[in-house]
Amino acid sequence: MPTISMFYGIIIRMFCAPKEHNPPHFHAYYQEYKALIDINTCEVIEGNLPKKQLKLVLAWAELRKEELLADWTLAMNSELPFKIDPLK
Template sequence: MPIIATFFGILVRMWHDDHPPPHIHVSYQGFEALVEIRSGQILEGTLPKKAAAIVKEWCLKHQNALLDNWARAQRFEPLERIPGADLDD
């Protein structure tokens, strides 16, 4: 599964041809979660409270880029890296 972003020890991945709704796979220190792109809410799994808040804010800030990657993934095209929360201005 391609890694599309890393920040603060958080790995963000996206599968090609994954099931709806558009989401990302997030892992952090042994925790794993599916996070909906449009809302930043955890659909499945768990993350520590602080990590979940960081991922939600990052997800909403980069929503357009994430949805563009989701569309690419549905067409089995290469995915683009997205700047992490620790690299944003």
């Protein structure tokens, strides 16, 4: 699962597999926490993150939605997704 972005100790990854389940999503990791985030709605599908880190991840996802959806399309075709700029 390639890392597509990192910021403030948060790692963002996306599986590269045609059979990955919908809806389009990415995985966010912070220390021992993990969450799956729906790209279209910018909501947590599964798992959790501390409140501060969750706000950062959701803000980043809103800003990068088009890039995330493009990466999802690549990943579903078993291609490596592009790196996406971190939250600054």
